[in-house]
Amino acid sequence: MNTIRTITTVFCLVASSWVTANTCENNFRAEGDPRNGAEFSTNINIANLNASSALGQLRAIALADGFNVLGEELDAAQGTLTIEQKNGRHPFLIYLTAANKGTSADVSINTRLNRRTVAKPEDIRKGMCGMIARIKTGVEGEKIAAAARAAIVPEPLVEIQPRWLAKDIYRMAKRKTAEMITAHYKGKRYLLDGTVGTPLENDGTIELWYKVTIDRNSIFETLDTKESMFWPPIVCRMAPEDRARAAKLQEGEFAKLTGTVDHYWQGSPSKLVLKDCRFH
Structure with missing residues (x-):
């Protein structure tokens, strides 16, 4: 009961x-x-x-x-x-x-x-x-x-691989609601470096979606390898001055960006969205 x-x-x-x-x-x-x-x-x-x-x-x-x-x-x-x-x-x-x-x-x-x-x-x-x-x-x-x-201490710029940020969010989502995740991460600043998917035009800006799934290896498969297919994508919504450059990228190319967390969205797929992203 x-x-x-x-x-x-x-x-x-x-x-x-x-x-x-x-x-x-x-x-x-x-x-x-x-x-x-x-x-x-x-x-x-x-x-x-x-x-x-x-x-x-x-x-x-x-x-x-x-x-x-x-x-x-x-x-x-x-x-x-x-x-x-x-x-x-x-x-x-x-x-x-x-x-x-x-x-x-x-x-x-x-x-x-x-x-x-x-x-x-x-x-x-x-x-x-x-x-x-x-x-x-x-x-x-x-x-x-x-x-x-x-007395407020400004949020530091944290350098992290997108996949490890996605892993942190995934594990937090097991015990916290999307509203709580947004409250905890909103305003945090990140320096991200990794491969992205095809640039997407959405709501007047260009979005770059970082690839976070770890390539599976049948011999050295780990818990991270198995879980990563469920990790939420990290989505960067580009600042106006960097949209043209972002739009030229192709799937699988690298992007090193700084951005500020705006919100976590729970759905299919869930995603962590950063705003005002710029090339570093």
Whole structure:
């Protein structure tokens, strides 16, 4: 019989002002069947705050509370910070979102637990609202956000053969969803060198698909050799200035490229997609 796992502590619970907590708590929603993955969310509008300040502060709050901070997407109007609750055997993603509304900002938190994982709604509500309650407004908040962003270490450029990157993704996919793989890899920068297939024109750009399958040898066959046919292709979407050069390549030729991970797509075939790829 399948058992239901129980989360006893999800968020760091902190004291908050009655007004902020009450508004946040009134907007809290618990939905879905835990057998499919229960969903929790809340939101609040905070005056004298902008999206950039809110997310910068939430980065600092999340790190202080022991979350994995995986990535942030932010433009002039809105943004999302993705964090991971890492305690326990089954971590899950939490999305912190902020959007400018004149001189205020709408701040929201939402998450979906893993299947058959149960948490008490009151614990989730207190944790979410506790994080929001620690956001400061005005100049004070902007200073905290600026300090948090100044501490960010830029992603290094990692040199790796495409097939070994594909192997890492394949093994991660055995225990994590496509959404989680994307969250972990998005924004990472790679220097890749290997043979590619025929260049493909897709969605206004040129794609180069690295060959990752290891040639089989009946005498020296290994686990990697057997598994490699299932490894996801590594796909480089070329930057505008390098598309013409990429289009001239033929199947089986070599390409040494730098690029930034955009997303992992699960399907037939699954693939890891890098954007803004350039010849190195």
